[in-house]
Amino acid sequence: MPNLKDLKNRIESVKSTRKITKAMQMVAAAKLRRAQEAAEMSRPYAERFTAVMAGLASAAAGSDSAPKLLSGTGSDQTHLLVVMTAERGLCGGFNTNIAKLAKAKAAELIAAGKTVKILTVGKKGRDQLKRDYEDNFVGHVDLTEVKRMSYADAQGVAKDVLGRFDAGEFDVATIFFSKFQNVVTQIPTAQQIIPFAIPEDYEGADTLYDYEPDEEAILADLLPRGVATAIFSGLLENGASEQGARMSAMDNATRNAGEMIDKLTIEFNRSRQAVITNELIEIISGAEAL
């Protein structure tokens, strides 16, 4: 049986752990609100943008002169997986779930005889994927210094991806991120960004537009921006998901610590009582022996 001093120390240490997890939960809750707001504010732009692009793309699809970002390179041999995760851990299964989805996709593609290249955004995803797919790594984007995700950060990632596409390094690009549903649910998602995939629920434009300059020029101008927009929404969804996941993970940790403290306190009290009883027995039997 552990002695009283040890028990007391353990209770103290669990108590300070609980203080830390509680604080982390509160910080995550505050950050979550901001991240959620940022994600919501970016939605009107992304939705409008996708709608206009879908309209243009469905008109241009199939034509020979369609830009490569829309029609593809004519092959799907080399895939680029852009895996976006958090820079920090302690957020439950958030990073693992994204990495797992990306690993499954990579394994599937390799099994089908395709070439897989991996670009990671966020340290945690890189660490997790490095174990199995180190040879497939082509790059890493470090956003450790970024406090608040801005569109310029997404543009940086997009520029990297587009540069590789122009250099003919890959045929298809897919981004991996976690969609924010609510605090307890985040859905790891894979979304193809190159070539541009027309959303399935797109029903066709109800208005006939005039285009200035012509449709093709607009499309050629919008497609690269569309890549940045998709990456930006992915990053923002990820930001909100990360804080949500951290908040619920830390809430669980706080609750577990509380339970542990209760258990240890009971054990501590029992041991103390046993010691007291022992001493009493010794005193009484000593007195009787006189």
Place this chain on the structure above:
Amino acid sequence: MQFDLVSPERSLASMDATAVQIPGADGDMTVMADHAPTITTLRPGVLKVEAGSETHEYVVTGGFAEIGAAGVSVLAERAVAKGDMTQDQMDAMFDEAQDIYNRAKDNFQNEPGPVDDAAKLLADMVAMGGEIGLGTKQPNL
């Protein structure tokens, strides 16, 4: 007529406007109620919105404007109220355009198309600087 100005990060303005002057890629156009549905890309320039007796001005770069039956929505990659524009921001935008031009010149040596586009972007940037009263460096063409 409803007018919306949104950037990727937030929605900058949403108001009832009487006329909107858009810096389109092929030239400025003023949109009033019942304009034919049009989609145009933007060049760097100043967007003027007349709402009643007030006039609001925004500096916009990159993106497009969608003119529909309901009104005008402008989706600009970067949009700043004209009064909030600083020399630092102007310099950053100019450097970016210069960078795009330099890269286009390196990448497309035998195709004039993209290089001309980049040169136009750079020239538009300088013209915009002049329009809002912020100087730019001399473009290196």
